[in-house]
Amino acid sequence: MSQPEPFDFPKLNILPDSDKPPEAPRLSVQQKYGGLYWLGIGGLIVSVILVGWFATQLWLLRDVWREIYVLHRSELPDDRRIAAAAFLAKDPRVEPAQIQPMLFRRTLPEKARYILAAGLNKTDSATSARQMLGLLATEGATSPPDYLRGHLARLSALNIPAEMNFPNESFERLLADRNQSVAAWSAYALTRSQDESKKQAGLAYLEKRASEKSAIDAALLTAARSSDLARSLALQRAIDLMKY
Numbered sequence: 540m541s542q543p544e545p546f547d548f549p550k551l552n553i554l555p556d557s558d559k560p561p562e563a564p565r566l567s568v569q570q571k572y573g574g575l576y577w578l579g580i581g582g583l584i585v586s587v588i589l590v591g592w593f594a595t596q597l598w599l600l601r602d603v604w605r606e607i608y609v610l611h612r613s614e615l616p617d618d619r620r621i622a623a624a625a626f627l628a629k630d631p632r633v634e635p636a637q638i639q640p641m642l643f644r645r646t647l648p649e650k651a652r653y654i655l656a657a658g659l660n661k662t663d664s665a666t667s668a669r670q671m672l673g674l675l676a677t678e679g680a681t682s683p684p685d686y687l688r689g690h691l692a693r694l695s696a697l698n699i700p701a702e703m704n705f706p707n708e709s710f711e712r713l714l715a716d717r718n719q720s721v722a723a724w725s726a727y728a729l730t731r732s733q734d735e736s737k738k739q740a741g742l743a744y745l746e747k748r749a750s751e752k753s754a755i756d757a758a759l760l761t762a763a764r765s766s767d768l769a770r771s772l773a774l775q776r777a778i779d780l781m782k783y
Contacts (some may be wrong), residue, residue, distance in 0.1 A: 719755065
């Protein structure tokens with residue numbers, strides 16, 4: 540008896556010829572990461588912009604950094620370092636917060652420190668102005684030099700807000716200071732006080748000293764009695780009268 544021939548099943552088109560599953564379509568980077576892709580691109584662009592801005596500012600301030608470097612080089616001649624201090628004091632790009640610490644560096648030439656102080660028209664905060672006022676009362680090795688005390692008094696007088704817990708007693712004590720500039724600016728500070736009796740005490744001191752031909756007290760008396768432009772001019776005259 541003959542064997543029956545094997546039956547061949549028809550080939551189904553739905554089945555692949557190979558045992559391997561079909562490869563999934565390759566996804567693009569954008570499809571893989573979705574919104575994170577654009578977030579990363581945006582972050583990269585911002586980083587490049589910030590680095591470029593920093594490099595540009597560094598280049599534009601190259602002369603400022605050069606003068607700061609010169610000022611702090613103790614081996615350079617004092618004349619060159621003093622010239623660097625004059626440059627920094629006049630440059631509006633240099634912030635008070637940068638100049639203020641230099642006033643107390645004993646390694647700088649004294650005249651350089653004086654020029655920096657004379658060019659500083661404001662402190663970086665009212666708190667700093669109060670700290671300067673506190674330094675005026677210190678005595679001993681930590682006390683600031685006499686030529687600097689006048690400008691510390693000036694900065695305290697001009698930068699402590701008159702409407703916020705004004706330190707009348709501290710300024711009153713300084714009226715008897717041995718340094719004429721410290722006493723004069725302390726009197727002017729009292730004229731800014733909201734306490735009328737303290738204001739009158741400051742005016743009385745300036746009037747008395749002005750009658751004795753004290754030029755700085757006369758300028759500050761004019762400033763106390765003036766407003767706006769006239770006050771600014773009188774204050775600048777008082778600063779100019781403070782000699783090193």
